[in-house]
Amino acid sequence: MALKKHLAGAVFAVVGATAAFATATQAETYKWITFKPQGAGDAQARSTQWYVDEFKKRTGGKDEIQVFWGGSVAKTGEIPDALGAGLGDFGDIITPYFPDRFPLNNAVGFFIPQPNGPLKIAELMAEWHEKYPQFEEELAKANIKAVGYRPLESYGLLCTKPVKTVEDLKGLRIRSYGFAYPALFEALGASPVSINTAEAYDALSRNIIDCTPIGPALARGWKYDEVAKYYIELPLGASFGHLIGMNLDTYNNMDEATRKVVDQLNHDYSVTYNKMLEDDINAVREAWKKDGVTVIDFDKNALDDVVKSDAVQAVRQQWIKRAEAAGVEPDEIVKQLQP
Structure with missing residues (x-):
């Protein structure tokens, strides 16, 4: 009403x-x-x-x-x-x-x-x-x-602590939403935490979460980079x-x-x-040099094996089944979205 x-x-x-x-x-x-x-x-x-x-x-x-x-x-x-x-x-x-x-x-x-x-x-x-x-x-x-x-934009992880390898992700509490992120973070050994965008600043500042998936421009727009000073180039691709x-x-x-x-x-x-x-x-990345945000490179192929996990593949199968039910042949689309 x-x-x-x-x-x-x-x-x-x-x-x-x-x-x-x-x-x-x-x-x-x-x-x-x-x-x-x-x-x-x-x-x-x-x-x-x-x-x-x-x-x-x-x-x-x-x-x-x-x-x-x-x-x-x-x-x-x-x-x-x-x-x-x-x-x-x-x-x-x-x-x-x-x-x-x-x-x-x-x-x-x-x-x-x-x-x-x-x-x-x-x-x-x-x-x-x-x-x-x-x-x-x-x-x-x-x-x-x-x-x-x-x-x-293409996403990485903005974190309150440095993360350099897949092993470093284990046990971290990572903000999660949607379909793919929860399964991906669990497969990496992290703990997905459901928190909306507006609440993520406080969650980072109060150590409720350690990281959030985001891109540089949005990180600056939501001011997350005030309280989380490590940007991890985790190859998540554009959302x-x-x-x-x-x-x-x-x-x-x-x-x-x-x-x-x-x-x-x-x-x-x-x-x-x-x-x-x-x-x-580019403007945000340049500003980060002055603002003390550390950008950490990450192995571009680090997630290849994780994508093959049963949990991640199960999420992809959800969309494939919906596409097939709608009469769409999904093979080409799936190929275009594969790492």
């Missing part, structure tokens, strides 16, 4: 604001709903603004997008329903938050560690959507179409983060020229976002 009231109020606010904007500009104005604060300054927020600016430029000013920042229309967990209901035309969906609703589109989350960086994962997601209609059909059930992919979704009706009702702009932005966005993400990562 609370969600319905919230969404109903948001409809009124969005429609009113959009109507005023459209009257003033005489342009078609689409709505982008996001949980990101406008002033976040990270690659996710900056690339959203880039998309908005490019969309307006490429449509010759005929169409534009107004961003409703900071969860003002829908909170993180509400965005798929809000987007499907038409409260927004574009929106950010944190796909791993909905593993049962979008299992195909969460493939990467079952295959950690995997060998691909963020740009390659974005390219693979686009490839799978083109090759396997079931990926789009899964989203279409929620009246959503994917028009962009925003993987997270899949966000879909840029569109209301499917909005997409279908666009004229052909505007749809072509959106389709081209799907590819161009991934390249631009990845460059912004790399800039952020």
